[in-house]
Amino acid sequence: MKRRTFDILVAAAGLFLAVTLIFAGVMALWASNFIGNEVHTQLAAQQIYFPAANSKAVAAPEFAAMRQYGGQQLTTGAQAEVYADHFIANHLNAIGGGKTYAQLSAEAIAQPKNAVLAGEVATVFKGETLRGLLLNAYAFGTMGTIAGIAAIGAFIAAGVMLVLSGLGLLHARRVSPEAEVLSGRPAHTPAPGPSPVHANGQQPSDTGLAAAAGTRPA
Numbered sequence: 001m002k003r004r005t006f007d008i009l010v011a012a013a014g015l016f017l018a019v020t021l022i023f024a025g026v027m028a029l030w031a032s033n034f035i036g037n038e039v040h041t042q043l044a045a046q047q048i049y050f051p052a053a054n055s056k057a058v059a060a061p062e063f064a065a066m067r068q069y070g071g072q073q074l075t076t077g078a079q080a081e082v083y084a085d086h087f088i089a090n091h092l093n094a095i096g097g098g099k100t101y102a103q104l105s106a107e108a109i110a111q112p113k114n115a116v117l118a119g120e121v122a123t124v125f126k127g128e129t130l131r132g133l134l135l136n137a138y139a140f141g142t143m144g145t146i147a148g149i150a151a152i153g154a155f156i157a158a159g160v161m162l163v164l165s166g167l168g169l170l171h172a173r174r175v176s177p178e179a180e181v182l183s184g185r186p187a188h189t190p191a192p193g194p195s196p197v198h199a200n201g202q203q204p205s206d207t208g209l210a211a212a213a214g215t216r217p218a
């Protein structure tokens with residue numbers, strides 16, 4: 001295969017890959033924006049606000065992560081994770097003594113007349129449900145962030161491929177025989193020039209013919 005043909009094929013493959021990367025980047029960016037908007041809309045509708053940073057509700061050491069969002073409305077996946085794992089979870093541990101809803105529910109079934117335990121089961125169930133919903137929002141928000149990073153990476157890779165493909169096409173043009181064709185000579189044909197002459201003034205062809213005839217040239 002000729003070098004020029006090879007360069008063109010490689011450049012075409014690079015252009016195709018660049019277009020594919022651009023398409024993937026556009027889709028990843030769309031996914032990132034869609035997920036981010038949905039998470040924000042759903043969380044904002046719940047009207048959940050963080051306690052003030054100096055509030056007694058978050059004064060204990062286990063609530064330290066809550067203080068960075070003091071007084072803010074919960075609208076992002078990162079905020080949802082903090083609220084779920086550093087606020088709701090701490091309260092649930094205090095209510096149920098570290099026991100899960102399944103464990104408390106089993107105890108309540110064994111003690112059907114225990115009203116206090118039944119109230120704890122209902123409270124823990126509601127808290128775990130809200131905590132699960134917030135953690136789902138956090139998971140989707142993280143996926144949206146990853147999609148956004150992937151989109152940036154795809155666009156950068158596409159730009160690199162476009163540059164490399166352009167360089168490949170430029171190289172293919174440089175090795176093209178167009179310049180030789182315009183000069184009136186076929187490609188790879190040496191330019192005509194005077195035949196070498198021996199010291200006695202005879203050309204090699206004359207000497208060869210004289211030798212073949214067995215005579216000396218005049």
